[in-house]
Amino acid sequence: MRSELPQVRIFDVPFCKWGMEQTVAYLTEAVQKRDPHQIITANPIMIMEAVEKPAFLRIMQQADLVVPDGAGAVWASQKIGQPVAERVAGFDLLHELMQVGNDKGWSVFLLGAAPEIVMETERKLKEKYPNVRFAGVRDGYFKDEQDEAVIEQIQSAKPDLLFVARAAANQEPWIAKYKSRLAVPVMMGVGGSFDVIAGKLKRAPKPFQRLRLEWLYRLLQEPKRYKRMLVLPKFAVKVIREKENMKKQ
Ligand code: UDP
Secondary structure, three states: OOOOOOEEEEOOEEEEOOOHHHHHHHHHHHHHHOOOOEEEEEOHHHHHHHHHOHHHHHHHHHOOEEEEOOHHHHHHHHHOOOOOOOOOOHHHHHHHHHHHHHHHOOEEEEEEOOHHHHHHHHHHHHHHOOOOEEEEEEOOOOOHHHHHHHHHHHHHHOOOEEEEEOOHHHHHHHHHHHHHHHOOOEEEEOOOHHHHHOOOOOOOOHHHHHOOOHHHHHHHHOHHHHHHHOHHHHHHHHHHHHHHHHHHO
8 A cells, every 4th residue: 555645554454544535535636636546445354365365465555545344444453553534335435436526527437247237337327426427338257368358448448437346356456467557546346336236236224334234234135155254253353362463563
């Protein structure tokens, strides 16, 4: 993460301490300067992936901005004694940026999810943010051999915002690999957000979010997620065990 940003490290993964408002203000400036940024909205599942896979840790460290998505990341920062301001969920950040884009006439490129889902996402977002220009849309089911064509499509569209909705294990390495060629001011992985915007999945209602139980709601909606969630208790135990060491860094 860019060294000038205020940060806390959770198992070597740097997180920006800012809340939503400051994050959006910073990225608004990035768009105005056309300064390319990879933004990662990271949760404990991704932190644990970084603990296990050095290549993924490097991607997180080399991203320009990492924001605390997920209640567990906020909780861990508190345990370390260097609390982040609040949770900055990827889904909310997408909407905040679209809102600014609507005021300023930005353009957006949507990349990811199944073809009908990304089309429906575009339709819904156009309705909500009529002043945003939709510079391009493409589904997320393409092979590595097609990367070149996708990159060229994005380069010629020259968007201000690029949202990539592919699986977490896929979208961050993909952006990291091509960010210098894409050079979009905001390049951000948004996971299952297009499925929610298109109406295929529901976001957890506010009470779940307030009780920090969004993960439980997602689990109930998509039980196949349980396997990857088994790392969450491991994460909690590791934070409690190692928080004193992390305080010293
Ligand atoms: N997805 C995609 N291409 C792929 C795999 C997944 O576009 O090769 C999309 C999928 O349709 C969904 C989103 O990525 O809209 C998130 O998928 P999933 O929930 O499996 O990912 P994760 O929870 O790991 O981020």
